[in-house]
Amino acid sequence: MFVSYAQNFEDVMLWRALKHVEKGFYIDIGAQDPVVDSVSLAFYEHGWRGVHIEPSSYYADKLRLARPDETVIQAAVGSKSGVISFYEIDETGLSTGDAQIAEKHRMAGFSVKETAVSCLPLAEFLERYRDYQIHWLKIDVEGMESEVIRGWSPSEVRPWIIVVESTLPLTQIETHGEWEPILLELGYEFVYFDGLNRFYVSGAHQELKKYFRYPPNVFDSVVLSGTSSNVFCALLNNKLEQREQEFNARMELSKKENQHLTAALAEQVRKNNELHDCVERLNHEREEIEENMKSTNKRLHELESNQVRQEAAYSELQARAEWLNNEWNSAKAKIDALNGEIHQWWMVADGVNRELQSVYASMSWRLTKPLRLVNKLLKSIPGYIKATLLYAKYLPRRLARWFLELGLAHVRRHPRRKAYIKGLLARWPRLQAQIYAIAEARNNQTTIKTSSPSTIVPTGSLDLSGCPASVRTTYLQLWVARGQVVQNREKEGCP
Structure with missing residues (x-):
């Protein structure tokens, strides 16, 4: 071509x-x-x-x-x-x-x-x-x-x-x-x-x-x-020129449309970027919420576990309270019974006391008072003589024990002298054994005194200040007995 x-x-x-x-x-x-x-x-x-x-x-x-x-x-x-x-x-x-x-x-x-x-x-x-x-x-x-x-x-x-x-x-x-x-x-x-x-x-x-x-x-x-x-080629050239002009016009229109689309695309890209940033932010917030939910769920689980334990402890406390209430009711019933007996004996004692007062107020009791005094004195003379002889017999031992206790107290206050005393006692084994026995007995007595049930003071709402001494003594003995029962049950694992 x-x-x-x-x-x-x-x-x-x-x-x-x-x-x-x-x-x-x-x-x-x-x-x-x-x-x-x-x-x-x-x-x-x-x-x-x-x-x-x-x-x-x-x-x-x-x-x-x-x-x-x-x-x-x-x-x-x-x-x-x-x-x-x-x-x-x-x-x-x-x-x-x-x-x-x-x-x-x-x-x-x-x-x-x-x-x-x-x-x-x-x-x-x-x-x-x-x-x-x-x-x-x-x-x-x-x-x-x-x-x-x-x-x-x-x-x-x-x-x-x-x-x-x-x-x-x-x-x-x-x-x-x-x-x-x-x-x-x-x-x-x-x-x-x-x-x-x-x-x-x-x-x-x-x-x-x-x-x-x-x-x-x-x-x-x-x-x-x-x-x-x-x-x-004029005709074809004219047509081509016309087509070219049309093409250029279309190109110009397309260029404007392209610019418009480019601007729209840029705007869409901007919106997409904003949406992307929003999604990133929401994802970050979602992750934080999930972490908070995990922490909350963990805390809720702990609270549920604590609730279960507390309910179990509450049930145990309720059972113990019910047992104590039963014990209290039983003790109260016994106290009521004792109060009845005490009242009965009080009535008896009051009758005896009135009879005794009438005897004390009679003429014969006043006239025979010197005779009773002489008789009581004569009866007490042998006892006084015997007690004096016994006191004189055990006086040296008591004095020795008293000096020995003073020595033990001195050694406890001055621990540095304990080794020296032990060295001296080692020369006389019998004396050493007796002194150790006395010291051990002394310690046991001290422990018994500090833990004696007689020192236990009962607590509660019961007011016995107006009751006789015998009633208060009986109530105190019941309270001590009850405390010993409770201690024994706790040692055995019973509620």
């Missing part, structure tokens, strides 16, 4: 004749734009390389940018060397070195800018590349074609095919009469006219003439690039 970029299918005709050449070489004089109306671009895409000669600085820069691997010479081509006036018409292919043609363009409304450019004869350029096979040479210099061709001599370089624009700019007026004779004298033969350009084939390559018998047609398998300035 061959893509045509040229204005009037010049590249199609050249490709038909030269497509068998691989990596050919060309010289394009008046190259202009690297894409629009370019004769060389299709060859460039198929691996060809060449030289571009363009006096316009605008197009020379575009060529250098688009074709960095090709030679671009910014100069004019004429019949001799020097500096000429060049008339540039920006962004068109109408720039020229012909002052009359430039004036016509100015009168037609174009903006013309005059500059000075270097000019070299065609022969000098051809001689630079005499070692190359120049497969085609194109000359499109807007009315200066005659000046260019006259500068060919004395070079003997002959490109295979020459294409020369042969009408006045923007007209169909042919101008080849001025310069065609020169080409014919150089050995070229005219082979084709396309309405704008004339094609010539070198006498050395007559085999190429046959490719110029017909204009471009369907058998050339050509597609149009759509970049040419001709009107062949």
Whole structure:
């Protein structure tokens, strides 16, 4: 597939004749734009390389940018060397070195800018590349074609095919009469006219003439690039431009929608981040609550265990209280019974006391009082004598025991002297054994005195202060007995 970029299918005709050449070489004089109306671009895409000669600085820069691997010479081509006036018409292919043609363009409304450019004869350029096979040479210099061709001599370089624009700019007026004779004298033969350009084939390559018998047609398998300035693709270009405008409008709308969606997405991302932070915070709070629940459950379990223990202790206390209440009731019943007996005996004692008082108050009891005293004295004399003899008999022992107890008390207050006393007693074992026996008996008596039940004072709400001494004594004995029963039950593990 061959893509045509040229204005009037010049590249199609050249490709038909030269497509068998691989990596050919060309010289394009008046190259202009690297894409629009370019004769060389299709060859460039198929691996060809060449030289571009363009006096316009605008197009020379575009060529250098688009074709960095090709030679671009910014100069004019004429019949001799020097500096000429060049008339540039920006962004068109109408720039020229012909002052009359430039004036016509100015009168037609174009903006013309005059500059000075270097000019070299065609022969000098051809001689630079005499070692190359120049497969085609194109000359499109807007009315200066005659000046260019006259500068060919004395070079003997002959490109295979020459294409020369042969009408006045923007007209169909042919101008080849001025310069065609020169080409014919150089050995070229005219082979084709396309309405704008004339094609010539070198006498050395007559085999190429046959490719110029017909204009471009369907058998050339050509597609149009759509970049040419001709009107062949105007309809399609207009449609493409319209589609492009619609596409750009849609792109602008899509861009706005994208900006809106981007803003919405950013807002959603922000909300998501807030939700994420909220979820993180809630998770943290949930973990804290779970920890608190664990601690609470543990504490509740402990409280339940304590409650169970307390209920068990309460049940035990209730049972013990019930037992104590029963004991108290039993003791109270016994006390009531004893009180009854005591009252009965009190009545008896009161009767006896009244009888005794009546006896004491009788005359006979008062008259016999001296006799009773004498009789009591006589009866007590033997007892007093016996007691005095017994006291005198045991007095030395009592004195010895008393001194011995004083000594033991002194030793207890002064422990340092205990070892010395033990050493002395060790000499008399019998005395030592007696003293140890006395000390042990003394200790036992002390223990009995401190723990005697007689010292136990009963507690409770029962007030016996108005009862006789015998009643209080009996009640005290009952209380001590009860305490001993309780102690025995506790030792046996009974409630």
